[in-house]
Amino acid sequence: EAQVTQNPRYLITVTGKKLTVTCSQNMNHEYMSWYRQDPGLGLRQIYYSMNVEVTDKGDVPEGYKVSRKEKRNFPLILESPSPNQTSLYFCASSPPGLLSYEQYFGPGTRLTVT
Amino acid sequence: AQSVTQLDSQVPVFEEAPVELRCNYSSSVSVYLFWYVQYPNQGLQLLLKYLSGSTLVKGINGFEAEFNKSQTSFHLRKPSVHISDTAEYFCAVTGALAGRRALTFGSGTRLQVQP
Numbered sequence: 001e002a003q004v005t006q007n008p009r010y011l012i013t014v015t016g017k018k019l020t021v022t023c024s025q026n027m028n029h030e031y032m033s034w035y036r037q038d039p040g041l042g043l044r045q046i047y048y049s050m051n052v053e054v055t056d057k058g059d060v061p062e063g064y065k066v067s068r069k070e071k072r073n074f075p076l077i078l079e080s081p082s083p084n085q086t087s088l089y090f091c092a093s094s095p096p097g098l099l100s101y102e103q104y105f106g107p108g109t110r111l112t113v114t
Numbered sequence: 115a116q117s118v119t120q121l122d123s124q125v126p127v128f129e130e131a132p133v134e135l136r137c138n139y140s141s142s143v144s145v146y147l148f149w150y151v152q153y154p155n156q157g158l159q160l161l162l163k164y165l166s167g168s169t170l171v172k173g174i175n176g177f178e179a180e181f182n183k184s185q186t187s188f189h190l191r192k193p194s195v196h197i198s199d200t201a202e203y204f205c206a207v208t209g210a211l212a213g214r215r216a217l218t219f220g221s222g223t224r225l226q227v228q229p
Contacts, residue, residue: 004157031215042118042204042219043158058216090157094215101146101165101208101215105157 002027004106006091012112013081021076021109023091031094032074033058033103034066036087043090049074081113116141118205120220127195128228135190135223137205147188148206148217149179158204164188175199200227 004025013019025032033048035058045058049068063085065077074093078085088110092103121136139145146165150158162173169181179190188205202224206217 033216035217040123040221042221043206043217044219045216048216102148102160102163103215103217105150105159107157 002104004091004093004104006089006106006109008109009107010110012114014114015082016080018077018079019081019111020078021089021091021111023074023076023106024072025074025091025093025104026072027093027095027104028071029093029104030071030096031103032068033092033094034064034074034076035090035092036060037090037108038087046076046089078111081111083113085111086113087111116143116145116207116209116218118207118218118220120203120205120223122223123221124224124226126226126228129197130194132193133191133195133199133225135203135205135225137188137190137220139186139188139205139207141186141207141209143209145207145209147179147181148208149173149177149188149190150204150206150219151175152202152204152222154201161190161203195225195227197227197229199225201225 007022030051034046035043037043044060047066049055091106094103119138127133148163149161164181172178202222205220
C-alpha cells in the first residue's frame, strides 16, 4: 500500500531532551516536507526537501533540523525541544513533475514537551 | 506571498442538507488550489484540486469546488451531507512558480453534521 508513515505517533518528552521523529514513504517521491499543525493556525511548513541531500527552510524552521540521506526517509530532529514546540506534526511527500503539487500526508505525530 | 482565509471556523448542518465551506486566497502569482479533509485522529486526505482547465472540479465523496479567479475564491460544496462527513476541512494554495511547493493552509473549518 502506498503510504507515508511516521513514528512515533505520540510522544511526551521534557525540555531539552533531543528527539527524532521519523518519516518514510514508499512511493519513490522526490519531494518531502514537514508541517506543524496548531489550533487556529492551520498547517505551517517547517522544512522541505526537493531530493536527496537537498533541504531548505520553510516558514517556521527555528528549533528544528532535518536530513535527507535516502530518498524514502526524511527525519525531523529537535535537538533541544521547548514547550512551544508542542504540536501535531505531519510529514508529506509529493510525486515529481510540474503538475504534481498535491501532497500525501502521514498520520501525524502528536508531540508534548513539558 | 500567499494567504488563505477560511471564513467559517465551524459549520453546523443537518444530515442531507447542502453545505458550502468558503475559502478565499490571495497570491501574487498563479495558484494551484486544494481542499483537504482531516477526520479525527487521522492525517490529511486530498478531497480535490484545481490545477488548470475547468473551474468546476469534482472530488471524492461527492464534493465539488469552483475556482473563481475574479473573486479569488475556491468554495467547497456538497449537495447532501452525511454524518460521516463530520470532519475538519482545510483549503490550501501553492504558487505555480513556488519551487518549494509549500502549501499555505487556511485555519480550517469544522463541519458538524447533525442527525
